[in-house]
Amino acid sequence: xxGVMQNPRHxxxxxxxxxxxxxxxxxxxxxxxxxRQLPEEGLKFMVYxxxxxxxxxxxxxxxxxxxxxxxxxPSILRIQQVVRGDSAAYFxxxxxxxxxxxxFGPGTRLTVL
Amino acid sequence: GxxxxxxxxxxxxxxxxxxVIKCTYSDSxxxxxxxxxxxxxxxxxxxxxxxxxxxxxxxxxxxVTLNKTAKHFSxxxxxxxxxxxxxxxxxxxxxxxxxxxxxxxxxxxxxx
Numbered sequence: 564x565x566g567v568m569q570n571p572r573h574x575x576x577x578x579x580x581x582x583x584x585x586x587x588x589x590x591x592x593x594x595x596x597x598x599r600q601l602p603e604e605g606l607k608f609m610v611y612x613x614x615x616x617x618x619x620x621x622x623x624x625x626x627x628x629x630x631x632x633x634x635x636x637p638s639i640l641r642i643q644q645v646v647r648g649d650s651a652a653y654f655x656x657x658x659x660x661x662x663x664x665x666x667f668g669p670g671t672r673l674t675v676l
Numbered sequence: 677g678x679x680x681x682x683x684x685x686x687x688x689x690x691x692x693x694x695x696v697i698k699c700t701y702s703d704s705x706x707x708x709x710x711x712x713x714x715x716x717x718x719x720x721x722x723x724x725x726x727x728x729x730x731x732x733x734x735x736x737x738x739x740v741t742l743n744k745t746a747k748h749f750s751x752x753x754x755x756x757x758x759x760x761x762x763x764x765x766x767x768x769x770x771x772x773x774x775x776x777x778x779x780x781x782x783x784x785x786x787x788x
Contacts, residue, residue, distance in 0.1 A: 567719075596774060605682075605765055605778040606720065619775055654719055663708050663771045667719035 565590065567657050567668035575674045582642040582649070584671045588657030594618075595638040596665060597630060600652040612638060645675045678703045680768050682779025690787050695756055697782045699766035700748040706768040709742060709749045710776070714763045724751070727771075756786045 568587040576582050588595050594613055598606040608622040612632035623630065627645075632638040642649055652672050656665035679702040689695050701709075707728035712720035726733045726740045726749065733740050737756075742749040749768075753760055763783050767776040 569719075594774060596776070598776075598778075605780045606776075608775045608777070611774045619773065621775070658774070663769070663774075664710070664722060664725065665774075665776060666722060667712070669719045 567592075567655055567666055569655050569668035569671050571671060572669060573672050573674070575676060576645050577676050578646055579644050582645050582673055584640040584642075584653050584655075584673070586638040586640070586655030586657075586668060588638070588655075589659075589666055592657035592659050592666075594658045594660070594662075595632050596656045596658075597638075597640050598654045598656065598667075600654060600670075602651070606654060609640070642673075645673075647675050649673060650675045678706075678768075678777045680766060680777045680779040682766050682782060684782060685780065686783045686785070688785045688787065689756055691756060691758060693756055695753045695760070695784055695786075697751045697764055697766070697784075698748060699750070699768075699779050700746075701768040701777070702747070703768070703770070703777075704747065705770050706747075706777075708769045708771045709740070710767050711738075711740060711751050712765045712767065714765065714781075716762075720765060753784075756784075758786050758788050760784060761786045 597609040600606045610630045611619040627643045629641045652670045654670045656667045682699045710725035713723045714720045739752045763781045766779040769776045
């Protein structure tokens with residue numbers, strides 16, 4: 564059973580470009596969470612999604628950031644018009660229906676030049 | 677707001693010694709407390725968790741204790757080995773929300 568998959572693993576963007584981060588949850592998992600980790604810091608919750616629904620987006624910046632988890636395909640975290648402060652590791656986690664354990668992917672390390 | 681404080685930020689022990697990491701949480705409604713191990717360049721790995729209806733849980737060399745009254749929980753690693761060296765994070769959540777609130781992390785170094 565493959566774990567949580569994220570791609571790309573590393574992403575470099577120039578200021579003003581768009582970044583699209585993908586997350587495929589573990590098989591059988593229908594809940595997806597996105598977290599951001601700044602250098603030398605802990606993980607900060609961004610958003611919690613189920614298929615076609617945003618359950619909690621209280622950690623998402625109000626502008627430029629959006630997330631989706633369509634009926635088919637991976638969950639996408641989209642950052643428009645990236646700035647240097649967006650440079651961080653972005654982690655996706657998934658959990659099964661009715662479960663509380665969250666299993667993390669390897670992360671996408673975004674660098675904004 | 678919801679907050680989790682973790683101490684110490686760094687911990688260095690000799691191989692074979694025990695290591696203890698402590699966390700306190702602010703939201704008394706929290707009822708799920710996982711611990712994650714993160715190695716350099718990798719994602720966090722769930723190593724043990726505890727729910728609020730249990731005071732202690734053990735899995736081989738690692739154990740977690742929870743004091744709901746004081747709102748703190750601890751990770752205990754016995755007989756430490758060099759491969760235990762990593763950053764450890766505690767977290768807390770209310771199980772019906774899904775949102776994990778993480779501590780700041782503890783860098784554990786086990787010296788051979």
